[in-house]
Structure formats: structure tokens, C-alpha cells
Amino acid sequence: MSKHFKTLIALSIIPQIILVKIIGLFPNLVESYYSSGIYPVISKIARYIFGWIPFSVGDIIYTLAILLLIRFIIRRLPGLLKKPLQLLRELLVVISVLYALFHLLWGFNYYRLPLHEKLNLSEQYTQEELYNYTKYLIEKSNSIHRELNPDSTALIKIPYSRNEIYQMSLEGYQNLASQYPNLQIETQSIKTSLYSTGLSFMGYGGYLNPFTNEAQVNGLQINYRYPVVSCHEQAHQIGYSAENEANFIGFLAATNSSDLYFQYSGYLYVMRYALAAVKRNSPEQFEILKKQVYPGIIKNYIEVDTFWKKYQTKAEPLFKKTFNSFLKANNQTKGIKSYSYVVALLVNYHKANDGKKQ
Incomplete structure (x- = not known):
């Protein structure tokens, strides 16, 4: 040259x-x-x-x-x-x-055009709407937990291998495609990352390789999170780069699966965001709602927290700061906080669909 x-x-x-x-x-x-x-x-x-x-x-x-x-x-x-x-x-x-x-x-x-505009959803919601939606998530999560194990204190483990979960993640997208054709995934390319240990130390559940379009999943993370994280990375794969939108679509794909373990993974994933939003605005309401969550679900949450604490290092904030800057440079003005902005999409989508199963 x-x-x-x-x-x-x-x-x-x-x-x-x-x-x-x-x-x-x-x-x-x-x-x-x-x-x-x-x-x-x-x-x-x-x-x-x-x-x-x-x-x-x-x-x-x-x-x-x-x-x-x-x-x-x-x-x-x-x-x-x-x-x-x-x-x-x-x-x-x-x-x-x-x-x-x-x-x-x-x-x-x-x-691209923000997803809430494509779906004609508002970006705003009231505290009452948030509270009611969070109650719905708790009831739904408790119900699925009860179907998986009648013991409300039991920790839920998914009985599938990672590769089985990757293959099963297609069903939710296929079911969604009847309503949203642009969410169709015909050919899969989802892998367990060779850098799973590094991803764990950086605090990430997965990523999309933009050059090969492979959806990469952290192979060390907690068992029950695999379905929704797989669906999240596939949402990036089909073109939804914003983290809140990938969270939302990943949730829809997981909960539109006929498999209860996928549904459980999806509902627990977004319920945590909803509970966090309630806590920021009303710690008193948060405490009331928290008491309604099954002890087994709380154990699953604690299991995740314990996992991430094991890999927490002084370098993690630097990785998060770098990724935060990357997101802001690529049209996500809220940076890494955009992950939690999924709540607005969830509340308003639920309201628009009259509380029916997403």
C-alpha cells in the first residue's frame, strides 16, 4: 500500500x-x-x-x-x-x-428510529402505572415459579444445556414474528464467548460482535439467566442496538416461548428493573412489594449478586466507564443507564396490550 x-x-x-x-x-x-x-x-x-x-x-x-x-x-x-x-x-x-x-x-x-416511536408507545409513565405493573410482574413470576416448583422457597435451576437454550431461544422470536415480522430470526449464530472469564470481570452477560454478527453469551453466568441473555444478544443481532430496546425485545422473546423456564428467566430479568424503579421513587412501596416476591425468587437474585461480587475488581468501574462513553458516542445519551430505561417500554407496552401476556 x-x-x-x-x-x-x-x-x-x-x-x-x-x-x-x-x-x-x-x-x-x-x-x-x-x-x-x-x-x-x-x-x-x-x-x-x-x-x-x-x-x-x-x-x-x-x-x-x-x-x-x-x-x-x-x-x-x-x-x-x-x-x-x-x-x-x-x-x-x-x-x-x-x-x-x-x-x-x-x-x-x-x-435508527426509537422503538417506542415504531410501536406508538409513550416515553412517560405514572408512579401508579409503575406500581401496578410491578405487582403484575411479581404475580406472574410467582405463578411461574409455582408451576416449576410448588415449594415457594426453592431456587430454580434450568435443566437445559447452553446449546439447548440457544436453540430454544428461536421459538420466542418465531412466535413474535407473527405480530412483528422484523423480529424473525431464520438462521442462528449464537455462541458461548471464549472470553467469558474476561466478560465476568468486566460485568457483562454477553455482547454482539459487530464484525461477524455473532451473538456472544458469557458462559460462566448464573444458570437461570441464560435464556433471557441469549434473547437479549439476539435482539442486538437483528439490529436493535439500544440497550433498553434489546432488553425489551429479549424479554418479549423469552416470555413468548412456550417453555416455562424461558418465561421465568424473562420475567425475573425485567422485574428487577421494575423493582429498582419503584425503590428510587418510593422506598416504602418497594418494601411492600418486595415482601410479595417468593423467597425462591429472592434466592435466584442473591445467586446472581453473589456471582458478580466474585468477579468484582477495581478495574470493573473503568470498563463500565469506557462502555458508558462508547454508548454516549453512539447516540445513547444516557450511556450505560439506558439498560434500565427498559421500564418505560415495558409499562407502556403492557398498558397498550391491556395487561395480556406479552
């Missing part, structure tokens, strides 16, 4: 950033031409290419990239430090190429 061509690629990062920001001002166009047009084709092709491979190709690529970076540092960095402009050009070439690939293969979904 000639020096002149490298310089052009390096400098392209500036117009790229400007172009992305301009495109982001037109969410309807992004929704129509990218998220509902180009992207589904890209995603489907990627799932066909990588979905059948039993291990994470994306994680292998990341590993090779790290090794190449180490090789570059050892062999070329000492010489390039004497030529700072040349070093800057080399770095900008890599950044420019990755920036372009990221947005073309997945990243433009950050600028």
Missing part, C-alpha cells in the same frame, strides 16, 4: 465522523434504508457464514488482532516512535478502516 493511499485512508476518518453524525440526524431514513433495508441482508449473510461454526470466530479474530498488535509494538513501534507523523498515520489507517466497517456492518443501527 503506497504512502499516499495510506494518508488518504487515515484522513478519511474526519469526513467519516461528519457523515455519520449527519446521517444520525435522519432516523427515519436510517430506519427505512439501513435498519430495515441493507442491514437485514448483511446480518443474514453473516449468520449463514459464521452461524454453523461451533466456536466464536469473532473471538478468534480479536485474539489474532491482539497478537498482531503485540507483534507490531515489538517490531515496528520503536522505529515509528522516532517518526511520530508516520506512527499517527498508521494508527489512523486502522481506526478509519474499523470505524467504516463497524458502521456499515452494524453501527448505523444506533441511529
